[in-house]
Amino acid sequence: MQAPSARIDVTKVGFGWLAIVRIGLVQASIGALVMLATTVLNRVMVVELELAAAIPAGLVAWHYAVQLARPLWGHASDKGGSRTRWIIGGVIVLAAGGLLATQATLLMATAYVPAFALSVFAFALIGMGVGAGGTSALALLASGVAPDRRAAAAAVTWIMMVAGIVVSAITVGALLKPFSAERLMWVASGLALTTITLTVLATYRLERQAGQFGDAARGGAAPDLRAALTEIWNEPAARRFSVFIFISMIAFSMQDLILEPFAGLVFGLSPGESTQLGGQHQGGILFGMIVTGIGGSAFSGNRPDSLRIWVVCGCLLSAVGLGALALAAVSGPPWPLGPNVFVLGFGNGVFAVAAIGAMMRLAGAGEKTREGVRMGVWGASQAIAFGLGGLAGAAGRDAALRVLGDQGQAFQLIFSIEAAAFVLAAILAVRATGGTAMKAGAAYETREIYA
Structure with missing residues (x-):
């Protein structure tokens, strides 16, 4: 019997690496x-204005709470026929909220x-922008990239995201020296x-290059939101993965809002120096992320559970x-704070790429649901965890x-x-990213490749 050929239909070619970089x-x-x-x-509120750490933490938690609507935005981009407008619109709203x-x-x-009332409104805009733009970008990636490239594509785009954060943190930190209110406003406006501008240029005519895989490729209509959410909840693999994402992202985010205040209050770093420490x-x-991507076995298609060891090791190294x-908190200077923070980040990166690879594998595993809703559900789980984690870290520090x-x-x-x-x-990851959990994603990838 003749073996089936993979993706002979030109409509299934999908994104090349340049398009993936543009989403990055x-x-x-x-x-x-x-x-x-x-x-x-966050640093300015806690150190320069001497506010309780729970105040900026509450605002950041609020912007995560707004992102509970991610499944709605993902579903809208599934049905609307254009993810690009959601991406650009989301970034514009995010930028306005930041200003x-x-x-x-x-x-x-x-x-x-x-000022606090204005901050509440501003952080709501930030949450809306991140939810609409980020969910649609990841859904475009998942639906426009062939299944055998999804994990690697996710790694590339998230590496670029972190690179953007690093470059902006170092640049903003340098431009804020010496610190002043006027200088901060000018730097924020330039950012x-x-x-x-970068988002508009990156997405120009990008969506027309995307192929269509899975349900969308066969022309099936996306289900309504309630039916989509029910299908996802009834999948054991998706449900276990949601719990893992929730716990791991709480751990990931607890230090987010206290690291820079910690550097200022315990180690006496200036705003620019603490921002560069964040960098x-x-x-x-x-x-x-780069080391994990080059490792190869994390993204090999031979074993569905090949991501598990990377997730577990990343979690333990972060610990x-x-x-x-x-x-360091009780010893203070001359503790090597910079190398310590770098090691923490390295563990976070190993964990993140492996978890994202697993998420991308499961994103296309729905019988009826599209990638937008599924990425929205996991994005909402992540947002809740980030909000609770950041708030718990800051409020816990105050208490x-x-x-x-x-x-x-x-x-x-x-x-x-x-x-x-x-x-x-790390303990939860053993089951959530093991062979049983990942086989569903692998099976659906095989279905799509030979459809």
């Missing part, structure tokens, strides 16, 4: 804008109540203009980095400071809890 530029733009809100503005959040932060020193963390993430930070009365001991407690959460995530 969109991800880099989104990451750079989020970096401004979650690192720079409003910057202005509101600067107003907090003189008019706190109206917004640059990212919008070192992102640099470690980037290096970890080690956080344990070291817990020691620990009141009880313990010492900055170093308060930070030590939070870093230790986060390390324990990563160990739990």
Whole structure:
């Protein structure tokens, strides 16, 4: 019997590597804008304005709460016939929210109540922009890339996103020296203009190059949202993976809003220096992603569970980095803070690429659901976890400071809890990314290749 030939239909050719890189530029733009809100503005509120860490943490949690609507935006891009307009529109809304959040932060020193109200609105815009633009970009990637390239394509785009965060963090940190309110506003405006322009150029005529795989390729209509969510919830593999994403992303995000204040309060770093420290963390993430991608076995199609060892090792290495930070919190200078943060980032990067590869494999595994809804569900799970994790880290630090009365001991407690959460995530990953969980994705990839 003659073996079936793979993707002989020209409509199934899909994205080449240049198109994948262009989606990576969109991800880099989104990451750079989020970096401004979650690192720079967070630092200014806690250190320069001397506000409780729970205030910026609450705002960041609010922007994640808004992202609970990710399945709605993913479903809309599935049915609307154009993901590009959702991507560009999302980045524009995100940039506008970043500018409003910057202005509101600067107003907090003189008019706190109206400034805080403006911040709530601004961070809602940030959440809407990230949800609409990010979900649509990942859905375009999943639906426009052939199944045998999905994991590698996800790694490339996320490496580029982290590279964008690193470059923007280092650049913004340098431009903020010496720090002033006027300088911060100018830098934020330049970042917004640059990212919008880059997104428009990157997506120009991009969507017409995409092939169609799975249900979309056969012309089937996307189901309504309730039916799509029911199908996903009834899949054991998708449900277990959602739980793993939730726990691991709580562990991933608990230090997000306290790392730069920690550097300023315990190690005495300036705003520019602490922003560059954040860049070192992102640099470690980037290096970890590259190493994991080059490792090859993480993305080999021979074994459905080939991602598992990378996820587990990334989680455990992240726990080690956080344990070291817990020691740094009570020892202070001359602890090698930069290398410590880089190691933490490296573990985060190894974990992230492997988890993203698993997510991309499962994204096309639906009988009826399209990639937009499925990526939206996991994006919503991630958003909830990020919001809760960031808020728990910052609020926990405030509570620990009141009880313990010492900055170093308060930070030590939070870093230790986060390390324990990563160990739990490693345990959950054994089942969530094992052979049984991944076989569904592999089976559907085979179905699509030979359709």
